Amino acid sequence: NAPCIVGPVGIRGRDSFKGAWLDLQPYIEKYNYDLSDFDPAMIKFLSVKEEGQLGIPFAVFPSFIIYNKDLFDEAGLPYPPAHHGDPYVDENGNELDWNMDTLRELAMKLTVDANGNDATSPDFDSENIVQFGFMNQWTDPRGVGTFFGAGSLVDENGNAQIPENWKAAWKWTYDGWWKDWFIPNGPYGGAEFLQGPGGPFSSGNMAMIHIHMWYVAPWALGEANFDWNLAATPNYQGTITAKMHADTFGILKGCPHPDEAFQVLTYMLSEEHANDLLTIYGGMPARLSLQPDYFQLYQETNFPDKTDINWDVVVEAMAYADNPNHESWMPSFQETTDRYNEFWDYLANTPDADFEAEVAKLQEDLQAIFDAAKNK
Structure with missing residues (x-):
């Protein structure tokens, strides 16, 4: 009895369930959903090759x-x-x-x-x-x-x-x-x-x-x-390249009522209602129209005595988001993560490491992990 709408979820969480998400592009086109209030880079950021538009921008962390x-x-x-x-x-x-x-x-x-x-x-x-x-x-x-x-x-x-x-x-x-x-x-x-x-x-x-x-x-x-x-x-x-963390809501492929779910999703993420969710979950609004008031309120609430924070650079950074994202899917996600963290810890603690050899060994080991995943 899984829900149709899941979120807020980040890239790492989303891609831990690769293939489970509905492509929203057909519904965006069917209902002529207006995306003009979002930075085009953020829309592209939530588009995945061979899977489609897996989300609509909600909360972003440039x-x-x-x-x-x-x-x-x-x-x-x-x-x-x-x-x-x-x-x-x-x-x-x-x-x-x-x-x-x-x-x-x-x-x-x-x-x-x-x-x-x-x-x-x-x-x-x-x-x-x-x-x-x-x-x-x-x-x-x-x-x-x-x-x-x-x-x-x-x-x-x-x-x-x-x-x-x-x-x-x-x-x-x-x-x-x-x-x-x-x-x-x-x-x-x-x-x-x-x-x-x-x-x-x-x-x-x-x-x-x-x-x-x-x-x-x-x-x-x-x-x-x-x-x-x-x-x-x-x-x-x-x-x-300013790597991006972002949360969105997705619709599961198995949803029996995708059209209705899309209508609910767009209601949740609308200009009128997105701030209600952002207040609950935290995060900078992806909607451009909501950002000016957000920064003023955020500063007054969290840093009332600091009036010179350069919020402009935060907004600018959205245009330089990484795609593919650095938290995207990998085969055997946790095993792969463990191996590259082992590689990184070794370099961080070894002043005379053979850098080229360690990188080559990492790729070799990752290939073995990926091959094993294909055979499961």
Whole structure:
């Protein structure tokens, strides 16, 4: 006696039941449902190859840079760009492309040892770091890979692959752990000076992180004893990818009354009623018309004394959502997750790892897992 409508559900939850969801596109066309109040990128984000339009945008959690203004001020460095596509203007007034190389250089200047030397100094002591410049906080290898562009560990034929942009992101991170020192590696990750209610960033000893809208909340930042703001995601080879978390409602394929279910679904997600659900479940409205009032109310409720939050960059980020999404379906979902997390933990704790060999071994092991799944 399963329900027709299921949700709110994120990408990971949805794709844990791959093939169970009704394609809504025929009903959108049949009832001439108006999608103009949604960013086209968000509509595409919920469209899955060979399965169709599996949802209508509801609650979204874009990603962006959060930075510690106090640490930038202390270092005499300008803040990161407030808008996607803008250059970074450095301390000398030079305009630099806001890309991964610029982020790396900036993060190294904001990584400091106990003697006050930053990571660009020849006197820098990597064994006594007290402040880090950057990290992709609270994500896994797929999320880190997506920082350099959307991709998947599964190719179009169902075989294991390592996208080249993901491999580049992993190498950039590995070097950031063990060579350039601007990202906390495994041992530093547990250091007392990086512990805060909202993880490393809220400790006050992390200059920048990349994370989602759900982090901009009192539980993470309410007790922060420093000033902060939001900035744009940098580009990789000219392309910006701001990975997305999003919740929607889906209709099961087995629904005996799909037309009626679609009517109920569109009523729930309408401009008149979506806020009622958003208040219950939380989340930034995907409807463009609801966003201006949402941010004003959210700020007044959660950060009443902070009036300079750059909400514009959150809205902009929706146009750069990752598709395929970094939480999308994989064969033997949990076994695959366990294997790539094992790979990641090894790299984070091994300064002299053979990076190329470990990546090759990961792909080989994932292929074995995928092959076993096909034979079940």
